[in-house]
Amino acid sequence: xxxxxxxxxxxxxxxxxxxxxxxxxxxxxxxxxxxxxxxxxxxxxxxxxxxxxxxxxxxxxxxxxxxxxxxxxxxxxxxxxxxxxxxxxxxxxxxxxxxxxxxxxxxxxxxxxxxxxxxxxxxxxxxxxxxxxxxxxxxxxxxxxxxxxxxxxxxxxxxxxxxxxxxxxxxxxxxxxxxxxxxxxxxxxxxxxxxxxxxxxxxxxxxxxxxxxxxxxxxxxxxxxxxxxxxxxxxxxxxxxxxxxxxxxxxxxxxxxxxxxxxxxxxxxxxxxxxxxxxxxxxxxxxxxxxxxxxxxxxxxxxxxxxxxxxxxxxxxxxxxxxxxxxxxxxxxxxxxxxxxxxxxxxxxxxxxxxxxxxxxxxxxxxxxxxxxxxxxxxxxxxxxxxxxxxxxxxxxx
Amino acid sequence: xxxxxxxxxxxxxxxxxxxxxxxxxxxxxxxxxxxxxxxxxxxxxxxxxxxxxxxxxxxxxxxxxxxxxxxxxxxxxxxxxxxxxxxxxxxxxxxxxxxxxxxxxxxxxxxxxxxxxxxxxxxxxxxxxxxxxxxxxxxxxxxxxxxxxxxxxxxxxxxxxxxxxxxxxxxxxxxxxxxxxxxxxxxxxxxxxxxxxxxxxxxxxxxxxxxxxxxxxxxxxxxxxxxxxxxxxxxxxxxxxxxxxxxxxxxxxxxxxxxxxxxxxxx
Numbered sequence: 001x002x003x004x005x006x007x008x009x010x011x012x013x014x015x016x017x018x019x020x021x022x023x024x025x026x027x028x029x030x031x032x033x034x035x036x037x038x039x040x041x042x043x044x045x046x047x048x049x050x051x052x053x054x055x056x057x058x059x060x061x062x063x064x065x066x067x068x069x070x071x072x073x074x075x076x077x078x079x080x081x082x083x084x085x086x087x088x089x090x091x092x093x094x095x096x097x098x099x100x101x102x103x104x105x106x107x108x109x110x111x112x113x114x115x116x117x118x119x120x121x122x123x124x125x126x127x128x129x130x131x132x133x134x135x136x137x138x139x140x141x142x143x144x145x146x147x148x149x150x151x152x153x154x155x156x157x158x159x160x161x162x163x164x165x166x167x168x169x170x171x172x173x174x175x176x177x178x179x180x181x182x183x184x185x186x187x188x189x190x191x192x193x194x195x196x197x198x199x200x201x202x203x204x205x206x207x208x209x210x211x212x213x214x215x216x217x218x219x220x221x222x223x224x225x226x227x228x229x230x231x232x233x234x235x236x237x238x239x240x241x242x243x244x245x246x247x248x249x250x251x252x253x254x255x256x257x258x259x260x261x262x263x264x265x266x267x268x269x270x271x272x273x274x275x276x277x278x279x280x281x282x283x284x285x286x287x288x289x290x291x292x293x294x295x296x297x298x299x300x301x302x303x304x305x306x307x308x309x310x311x312x313x314x315x316x317x318x319x320x321x322x323x324x325x326x327x328x329x330x331x332x333x334x335x336x337x338x339x340x341x342x343x344x345x346x347x348x349x350x351x352x353x354x355x356x357x358x359x360x361x362x363x364x365x366x367x368x369x370x371x372x373x374x375x376x377x378x379x380x381x382x383x384x385x386x387x388x389x390x391x392x393x394x395x396x397x398x
Numbered sequence: 399x400x401x402x403x404x405x406x407x408x409x410x411x412x413x414x415x416x417x418x419x420x421x422x423x424x425x426x427x428x429x430x431x432x433x434x435x436x437x438x439x440x441x442x443x444x445x446x447x448x449x450x451x452x453x454x455x456x457x458x459x460x461x462x463x464x465x466x467x468x469x470x471x472x473x474x475x476x477x478x479x480x481x482x483x484x485x486x487x488x489x490x491x492x493x494x495x496x497x498x499x500x501x502x503x504x505x506x507x508x509x510x511x512x513x514x515x516x517x518x519x520x521x522x523x524x525x526x527x528x529x530x531x532x533x534x535x536x537x538x539x540x541x542x543x544x545x546x547x548x549x550x551x552x553x554x555x556x557x558x559x560x561x562x563x564x565x566x567x568x569x570x571x572x573x574x575x576x577x578x579x580x581x582x583x584x585x586x587x588x589x590x591x592x593x594x595x596x597x598x599x600x601x602x603x604x605x606x607x608x609x610x611x612x613x614x615x616x617x618x619x620x621x622x623x624x625x626x627x628x629x630x631x632x633x634x635x636x637x638x639x640x641x642x643x644x645x646x647x648x649x650x651x652x653x654x655x656x657x658x659x660x661x662x663x664x665x
C-alpha cells in the first residue's frame with residue numbers, strides 16, 4: 001500500500017455512474033485549514049455509486065412545482081416596495097449568477113443588489129461579462145481586496161495548501177453577508193449549493209447555507225493560507241488588513257435576520273441551461289479563446305486568470321481536473337453518457353493552463369521553479385508515478 | 399468501390415439561380431441537439447429522422463446533418479441515421495462531422511449521403527479537400543468553415559466544434575478551398591449561431607465575393623427577413639436549424655414570405 005498525501009483514501013474508486021473518484025474533496029470551511037490534509041472527500045456507497053449521483057437520482061423525484069411555490073412564498077416574505085434592495089445576489093457576472101439575478105428581478109419582482117468579490121486578476125472576458133451583467137439592468141457593488149495582501153495570501157495558500165484560489169473562496173463567502181449587513185438586506189440568494197457537486201447528500205435537503213462558512217466559531221484559531229492569523233505579520237500582513245477575510249459575528253447575522261438561500265434548492269439547476277439563459281437575455285459571451293484550457297467547455301470559470309490553476313492544482317492533488325469536473329456535471333444532467341465523459345477526460349483533463357501561467361507566477365511573486373517544486377511535492381504517491389521523467393496518473397477512470 | 403457518379407443524381411447548383419432553403423440538423427449520438435454558438439448539447443425530444451421527414455414533407459430543398467461531437471470523441475455515429483433518411487427523404491443530403499479520411503467519406507456516401515462536409519480535418523490536412531473532390535467530383539466536397547470575428551475585424555477559422563482557434567483567415571481559407579476543389583462552402587458564423595437574431599452578413603458578403611462556388615450561410619437565421627438579408631449579402635442557400643426544430647418557422651410559409659420579399663426560391 002503506497003503512502004497517501006492530503007489525507008486521501010488509499011484505494012481509488014471511480015463512481016460507476018459519473019466519473020468522480022473518492023479522492024474528490026467536499027466543501028469545507030476554509031478558516032481552519034492548516035495543511036492540505038484538512039479535507040473530507042466525497043462519499044461513496046457500497047454499490048460504487050457516489051453520493052452526488054445518488055442525490056441526482058433523488059432529484060428526479062422532487063416536485064418542482066411545489067418548490068416553485070416555496071420560492072414565491074420566500075420572495076413574498078422578503079419583497080420590499082419601499083425602493084430598498086430586498087435580495088443580494090453574489091455575482092461574478094457569469095452565466096449562473098446572471099440567471100439567478102435576472103429571474104429574481106423579472107420573474108419574481110424582487111429588487112436585487114448584485115455583489116461581486118473581485119477575482120485575483122480579471123481576464124478581459126471576465127470583465128466584459130461583468131459589465132454586460134450590469135448593463136443588463138443590475139446595481140452592483142464590486143469589492144476588491146488590497147492587492148498586496150491578496151497576493152501574499154494567494155502565495156501562502158498555494159505554497160501551504162496547494163490551493164491558490166483560497167483567498168477568493170473566503171472572500172466570496174464573506175462578501176454577500178457583509179453587504180447584507182451594510183445595506184440592511186435580509187435575503188441572500190446564492191446559485192448552486194455545492195453539495196450538488198461533491199458534498200454530503202443531506203446538505204441538499206435544506207435551502208439554507210450553513211452560516212459557519214462565513215461566521216466565527218467561539219474561541220477559534222483562524223488560519224489563512226495555512227498560516228495562523230497572528231503569524232501573518234511575519235508575512236507583512238497586519239490584523240487591520242484582514243477585515244474582508246475574517247469571518248463575521250454570528251450574533252450580527254442572526255440579529256439582522258439574514259437568511260442565505262440556494263437557488264438550486266428551488267430550481268432544477270443546470271449550468272448548461274444557465275448558459276442558454278444568459279446568452280438569450282444578456283450580452284454574455286463564452287470564452288473567446290474557444291474551450292478553456294483543461295476542458296471542453298467554453299462558458300464556465302472565465303473571469304479570473306488564476307481559474308486554470310484552481311483546477312490544475314486539484315488535478316495534481318486529487319487526480320481530477322477541470323474536464324472531470326465538467327464531465328461529471330454533464331453526465332448527471334443527462335447531456336452526455338459516461339463513455340462520452342471518459343473520452344473527454346482522456347482528451348482534456350490535466351492539460352496545463354499555460355495562457356496566464358507567467359502572470360499568475362508574477363502575481364504570486366514566485367518563480368516557475370518554485371511553482372513546480374510545490375506542485376511535484378503535492379503529487380501523492382498513491383496517485384502518481386514518474387516514468388522516464390514524466391509524471392503519470394496511476395489510476396484512470398475506465 | 400464508390401464511384402464519382404454516385405453523387406450526380408441531383409443538380410448541385412440550380413441553373414435558374416434559385417436560392418435554397420436547407421435544414422441543418424446537429425446530431426449527438428442518435429439525438430438531435432441544438433446549442434448556442436456551437437456550445438451546449440440541449441436535446442430535442444424526437445429523433446433526427448422524425449424532424450427530417452417533416453422538413454421533407456414541408457418542402458425543404460436540402461438537408462445537412464452534422465455530427466456535433468464527432469471531432470470531440472473521434473467517432474461518428476451518423477450512418478444509421480443517414481440510411482433511414484434515404485428511405486423516405488428525396489432531397490440532397492450533406493453529411494459532416496468526423497470525416498477524417500477518404501475511407502470515412504466513402505462510408506458516409508455509401509450510407510446514402512450525396513455530399514460530405516469537412517471542417518476540422520480540412521484544417522489539419524488540407525489535401526483531403528482535393529482527394530475527395532478528385533475522387534467523387536467537386537459537387538460532393540463541401541468545405542465547412544466555422545468562422546469567428548477577431549477584434550481587428552478579420553475572421554479566423556475555428557474547428558473541433560468551435561473549440562479550437564487557428565490563425566487561418568476565413569477569406570483566404572475559402573479561396574484555398576475552392577482552388578483545392580471544394581464545390582460548395584458551408585459557412586457558419588459562430589458568434590451568431592443558435593440565437594435566431596440574424597446572420598453575420600459581413601462574413602457572408604466577404605466570403606461570397608471572394609469565391610465563385612455557392613455559399614451556404616449558417617448561424618442565426620430566425621426569420622424570413624434574416625434569410626433574405628443573407629441572400630442579398632451573397633448567400634446561395636441558407637441553413638436554418640433552431641427556428642425549424644422548435645417549430646417557430648414553417649418551411650412553406652418561409653418560402654411564401656421569401657417570395658414576397660423578392661427572393662427567387664424553389665416552390
